[in-house]
Amino acid sequence: MTKEECFVAWAPDGIPWSQWAKPVVFANLDRIAAGGVPDQPTTTLSVDWIPEASHERALIVDVPGAESVVLGLSLARRGYRPVPLYNGTVGPAPVIDIEPIARQLQAGAEVLHGLGILPDAPPAFLLDAARMTPKDAPGPGKFDNRWIVFPQDFPSATYLRARGINEVLLLRRGTDAPGEDLAHVLLRWQEAGIHLLGGDVAAGGPWRELRVRRPSLFRRAWYRTMAMLGLRRHDAGGFGAMIPLASAGGG
Amino acid sequence: MIAPWLSANPLLPADFAQVRRRAVFDCCKWDPQVEDTASLAALPLVLRQEAWAELVLLAEKLARETLAAEEELLGRLDLHGRLGLPRQAARALASANRGRRSPGVARLIRFDFHHTSEGWRISEANTDVPGGLNEASGFTQLVAQHYPETCTVGDPAGTYAQSLRDALGAGARVALVHATAYSDDHQMMAYLARRLDVAGIHAHLVSPAHVRWRSGHAYLATDWSREPMAGLVRFFPAEWLPNLPAACGWTGFFHGSQTPISNPATAVLTQSKRFPLVWDMLGTSLPMWQALLPETCDPRHCAWRSEEWLVKPALGRVGDGVGFRDTMTVREWERIARDVERHPRCWVAQRRFEATPFTTPCGPCYPCIGVYTVDTRVVGAYGRMARRPLVDWRAQDIAVLVAGENHDLDAVGRQVGRQER
Numbered sequence: 001m002t003k004e005e006c007f008v009a010w011a012p013d014g015i016p017w018s019q020w021a022k023p024v025v026f027a028n029l030d031r032i033a034a035g036g037v038p039d040q041p042t043t044t045l046s047v048d049w050i051p052e053a054s055h056e057r058a059l060i061v062d063v064p065g066a067e068s069v070v071l072g073l074s075l076a077r078r079g080y081r082p083v084p085l086y087n088g089t090v091g092p093a094p095v096i097d098i099e100p101i102a103r104q105l106q107a108g109a110e111v112l113h114g115l116g117i118l119p120d121a122p123p124a125f126l127l128d129a130a131r132m133t134p135k136d137a138p139g140p141g142k143f144d145n146r147w148i149v150f151p152q153d154f155p156s157a158t159y160l161r162a163r164g165i166n167e168v169l170l171l172r173r174g175t176d177a178p179g180e181d182l183a184h185v186l187l188r189w190q191e192a193g194i195h196l197l198g199g200d201v202a203a204g205g206p207w208r209e210l211r212v213r214r215p216s217l218f219r220r221a222w223y224r225t226m227a228m229l230g231l232r233r234h235d236a237g238g239f240g241a242m243i244p245l246a247s248a249g250g251g
Numbered sequence: 252m253i254a255p256w257l258s259a260n261p262l263l264p265a266d267f268a269q270v271r272r273r274a275v276f277d278c279c280k281w282d283p284q285v286e287d288t289a290s291l292a293a294l295p296l297v298l299r300q301e302a303w304a305e306l307v308l309l310a311e312k313l314a315r316e317t318l319a320a321e322e323e324l325l326g327r328l329d330l331h332g333r334l335g336l337p338r339q340a341a342r343a344l345a346s347a348n349r350g351r352r353s354p355g356v357a358r359l360i361r362f363d364f365h366h367t368s369e370g371w372r373i374s375e376a377n378t379d380v381p382g383g384l385n386e387a388s389g390f391t392q393l394v395a396q397h398y399p400e401t402c403t404v405g406d407p408a409g410t411y412a413q414s415l416r417d418a419l420g421a422g423a424r425v426a427l428v429h430a431t432a433y434s435d436d437h438q439m440m441a442y443l444a445r446r447l448d449v450a451g452i453h454a455h456l457v458s459p460a461h462v463r464w465r466s467g468h469a470y471l472a473t474d475w476s477r478e479p480m481a482g483l484v485r486f487f488p489a490e491w492l493p494n495l496p497a498a499c500g501w502t503g504f505f506h507g508s509q510t511p512i513s514n515p516a517t518a519v520l521t522q523s524k525r526f527p528l529v530w531d532m533l534g535t536s537l538p539m540w541q542a543l544l545p546e547t548c549d550p551r552h553c554a555w556r557s558e559e560w561l562v563k564p565a566l567g568r569v570g571d572g573v574g575f576r577d578t579m580t581v582r583e584w585e586r587i588a589r590d591v592e593r594h595p596r597c598w599v600a601q602r603r604f605e606a607t608p609f610t611t612p613c614g615p616c617y618p619c620i621g622v623y624t625v626d627t628r629v630v631g632a633y634g635r636m637a638r639r640p641l642v643d644w645r646a647q648d649i650a651v652l653v654a655g656e657n658h659d660l661d662a663v664g665r666q667v668g669r670q671e672r
Contacts, residue, residue, distance in 0.1 A: 003276070004272065004276050007272075007275070007276075008272075013265075013268045019283070019284040019289060020284050022281070022434075023275040023276075023280075023281050023283065024281040024434050024437075024438070026275075027275060027276055027279065027281060087281075087434050088432075088434075089431055089432065089433075089434050089437040091431060091456055092473070092474070092475040092476075093473065093474040093475050139474065140460065140472070141461070141472060141473045141474035141475075142473075142474055143431055143456075143457075143458075143473070143475075144431050144432045144458055145431060145432055146432050147432055147434065151286065152285045152286045152644060154286070155286065155287055156286050156287050158287070159287045
């Protein structure tokens with residue numbers, strides 16, 4: 001399957017949610033995946049605790065690495081339309097290893113073909129929770145491909161409600177609270193009356209009502225620029241922070 | 252007044268889906284959707300030939316004036332404080348003035364034109380790091396294939412790549428310097444790298460923190476390369492550079508480099524929206540700028556809260572932070588207004604103009620035609636179209652085409668039709 005066919009499998013023409021699928025990983029599949037075998041089988045996760053697809057509900061899967069793809073495929077079996085929102089760039093010596101996700105997307109494309117997801121299936125947006133947290137401390141000579149999500153990466157609350165969606169479930173691992181970048185998205189939805197619930201994949205639930213707190217620079221025109229500049233930090237530190245340089249320049 | 256454009260039929264949905272996919276995979280268009288808006292328009296903006304000819308004339312005059320003013324302004328340290336620049340950038344400019352400024356190559360500028368009830372006007376010039384090359388070249392060519400009565404207005408990415416090749420030589424190594432983590436910026440650099448490759452230049456996609464200088468010569472300090480570079484292409488705004496750690500030597504983009512840069516960070520002098528505030532103090536004559544840019548004031552010297560004005564941050568990008576009272580909520584406007592009152596030196600007020608709407612099947616839209624120049628020669632255009640008279644992140648990219656030589660479309664009064672397949 002070519003990288004383009006792979007993208008079309010995940011974001012078929014004529015499906016409304018396909019518009020939001022991020023193409024950057026697919027566009028570079030030949031560079032990062034190159035036909036490799038995924039580290040994890042494509043359908044191993046139990047999702048019985050997640051409600052079956054309903055037109056009134058959307059999901060956001062925000063778990064680390066390739067597990068998010070596997071979870072997306074499992075949810076596809078429950079009637080959801082997985083929508084990949086991976087937006088990490090590709091370069092030599094990258095800070096974030098996108099390859100496992102790319103391989104899983106490639107393998108998953110074949111699986112998706114056979115699932116017969118309904119055209120009006122509700123979306124399950126897929127994110128890599130490790131988008132800002134590389135396994136190893138990033139060195140100064142690395143290619144910085146950490147990324148964050150912005151409200152513009154998702155449909156607006158108005159669009160969701162127009163499609164009948166009034167509830168969003170957030171799936172994370174080890175927590176059920178959103179990260180700071182996602183809080184900018186979810187708070188907009190919450191303010192528009194969309195009901196938010198969070199669940200921890202590690203615990204298999206239970207669902208807990210989310211009350212998203214106001215993140216810094218919420219709705220500020222400068223947020224996007226400031227975030228990319230690395231001037232804002234969340235409580236765990238390092239939100240968009242520049243990769244530190246070695247003590248001496250030159251050399 | 253006759254509109255400078257012709258109406259055009261949108262692409263058929265199946266054709267547009269194909270164009271969108273080709274834009275993604277062939278032209279590195281990796282942000283085809285922004286919130287609820289498809290970022291690519293399904294129809295082109297087809298200019299009348301005489302309209303494009305006029306834009307070429309105006310843009311080339313603007314480019315010559317801009318470069319002359321920038322040259323003079325670099326030596327006028329007394330005026331730098333009026334431009335709303337970060338303190339560290341101002342210090343770097345002062346050093347550049349002491350005769351060690353970094354050399355430029357293939358100077359790229361984009362002038363943003365709007366058609367108004369009084370003819371063409373510009374809202375601003377992107378003299379520092381103009382974007383949109385992948386849409387202006389790649390996407391535009393894809394759309395043009397469906398409108399055989401038209402032609403493109405140029406291939407800005409290809410011509411820019413060729414200019415770099417001509418200046419630096421075939422086989423040269425060039426660093427494309429940008430915020431690597433930001434896919435919106437990375438996509439344009441990735442596309443330019445492809446075009447440079449075709450032109451015979453080896454491109455390296457790196458961040459500004461990866462560039463160091465040894466005896467004035469730029470080289471890469473990365474885990475994958477430590478090669479010297481023959482040239483640098485900067486797509487990282489000059490005013491962001493001071494946010495980098497000092498150890499990475501970001502001042503080399505302003506001064507001290509012997510490696511040519513496109514564009515040197517001294518471009519920030521004319522990038523500032525407060526540039527018009529120093530015109531009267533320059534010896535350089537700027538008649539085209541004065542004719543085309545709406546009246547521009549320090550907010551302290553005009554009634555900027557009235558509906559006749561809008562306010563812009565001195566160093567804003569992509570419409571970020573523009574205060575346009577009747578297109579935003581009261582809360583958004585008041586937030587901006589508070590900032591203008593607290594920091595008027597970082598803002599500028601500009602008199603509003605009445606933009607000519609472009610009729611589309613979705614209703615009236617307001618086009619902005621960003622005309623690129625390379626070394627003062629027009630090389631193409633980047634079209635955007637907004638539902639409201641403010642071009643910001645909600646705007647769509649629209650292919651700018653020009654009616655073909657043999658099609659007197661106005662005389663026959665028919666629409667430009669797409670090629671049915």
